[in-house]
Amino acid sequence: MSRRSHWDDNPKHPAGDWKTEVANDDTRLGYLDWVEARSEMLAYEDSPGTVEASLRRDAVRIRATDRLGNIAYIHREANGPMRCTLANGVTAALFYAGITTDEMTCRFALDDCETADQALAIVRRYGSLDYGYCQAGPPPGWDSSPTIPPALHLLAGLLGQIDRLAAILPEIIGQIDEDAVKRARAFIAMELPPGSREA
Known part of the structure; x- marks a missing residue:
C-alpha cells in the first residue's frame, strides 16, 4: 500500500473525521496512521469468514x-x-x-x-x-447412539441406585413403589439396547 502525502485527503476517511476524533481525545494517531487503522478495522468487519475461521476450536x-x-x-x-x-x-x-x-x-x-x-x-x-x-473418547454410548434420549439413561441409573439403596437399607423396600419400579424396568428393557443400560 503506497502512502499518500500528508496533505492528501482520503475520500473514505476525511481529515475532518480525524480532527474530530483528535479533538475528542479518541485517537492519538497521525492522520495517515489513523486512515490505515480505520481501513484495516473496516476490512476486518466486512469479512466475517475470517472471524469464523479464527474461532475454530477442536472437540x-x-x-x-x-x-x-x-x-x-x-x-x-x-x-x-x-x-x-x-x-x-x-x-x-x-x-x-x-x-x-x-x-x-x-x-x-x-x-x-x-x-x-x-x-x-x-x-x-x-x-x-x-x-x-x-x-479419552466419550462415555460408552455417548455419541454412538444419539437417538436415545438421555432421560432413559438417567432412569436406568436411578433404578440402579434404588437397587443399591435397597441392598444397604432393607427396611426401605416397603417405601418403594414396586409397581412403578417394574414399569420402569419394562420400559427400559423395551427402549434401551442391553449393552447401553446403566447398572
Missing part, C-alpha cells in the same frame, strides 16, 4: 478418574461450550472432575483454548492431585 474429551475409580468427563463438541458429565450421563460442575481451587478461572481458560492438548494441560494445572486426567 475435547478428557476423562477424570479419582482414586476410588469415579469417572467424570470434561468435554465439548467442536466450537461448542465446555461441559462436565459424569459417567452415568448426568451433567455436573467441574468440581466433580476434581477442579476444586478456582472453577470459574479454569472454565474461562477451557473456553478459550483451541486444542484438546491445551485443554488437558489446563485441566491438569487446575485439577486435584487425587485425580488422573487423560485424553
Whole structure:
C-alpha cells in the first residue's frame, strides 16, 4: 500500500473525521496512521469468514478418574461450550472432575483454548492431585447412539441406585413403589439396547 502525502485527503476517511476524533481525545494517531487503522478495522468487519475461521476450536474429551475409580468427563463438541458429565450421563460442575481451587478461572481458560492438548494441560494445572486426567473418547454410548434420549439413561441409573439403596437399607423396600419400579424396568428393557443400560 503506497502512502499518500500528508496533505492528501482520503475520500473514505476525511481529515475532518480525524480532527474530530483528535479533538475528542479518541485517537492519538497521525492522520495517515489513523486512515490505515480505520481501513484495516473496516476490512476486518466486512469479512466475517475470517472471524469464523479464527474461532475454530477442536472437540475435547478428557476423562477424570479419582482414586476410588469415579469417572467424570470434561468435554465439548467442536466450537461448542465446555461441559462436565459424569459417567452415568448426568451433567455436573467441574468440581466433580476434581477442579476444586478456582472453577470459574479454569472454565474461562477451557473456553478459550483451541486444542484438546491445551485443554488437558489446563485441566491438569487446575485439577486435584487425587485425580488422573487423560485424553479419552466419550462415555460408552455417548455419541454412538444419539437417538436415545438421555432421560432413559438417567432412569436406568436411578433404578440402579434404588437397587443399591435397597441392598444397604432393607427396611426401605416397603417405601418403594414396586409397581412403578417394574414399569420402569419394562420400559427400559423395551427402549434401551442391553449393552447401553446403566447398572
